[in-house]
Amino acid sequence: GQQLNQSPQSMFIQEGEDVSMNCTSSSIFNTWLWYKQDPGEGPVLLIALYKAGELTSNGRLTAQFGITRKDSFLNISASIPSDVGIYFCAGPSTMKTSYDKVIFGPGTSLSVIP
């Protein structure tokens, strides 16, 4: 089945620094989703991308849908302590037998040092 890979696995940054993380796959996706999970909570959708090359912002967060359709990037500018959490990329499967399934990557864990 389709799989998503995320890098880095974890990050420790100083408050105020910018953050970049990415998500890759060996197969194409038609939609890319970025979720954030706060400690002890369920994931919450941050940004959804629907078109190759699309660049979308949500406050200090910016995400891009890669031109090849096999990757996506998430940037966070001027990090603050509440950015701590796990960031997941996800996408609806493009396999004919699995159109209803949403696949998640393993996540990038972000720690912000005040």
Add this chain to the structure above:
Amino acid sequence: NAGVTQTPKFQVLKTGQSMTLQCAQDMNHEYMSWYRQDPGMGLRLIHYSVGAGITDQGEVPNGYNVSRSTTEDFPLRLLSAAPSQTSVYFCASREQNYNEQFFGPGTRLTVL
């Protein structure tokens, strides 16, 4: 709206015991899913449903059963718990034509 609710929040079982994790949503969403989250593994799909009376298997269905008798409820049954099922379980729902999934707060299950 309460959104997606899950009970219990925490549960400890002994190997071989059975139990049901409850999930309910009040948003009239057609799609509901169960995921398990293990360290470094992300969220893995166990079972999902595209409407009342319709369920299908995800990536890791073995050892779990589901049913969907109403739009609102989607319980997950562990028939004979095993230590490998120690995990955090999340239920999620979404509308048929939208990709945004709404997640519940999770159930933290330990099997001894």
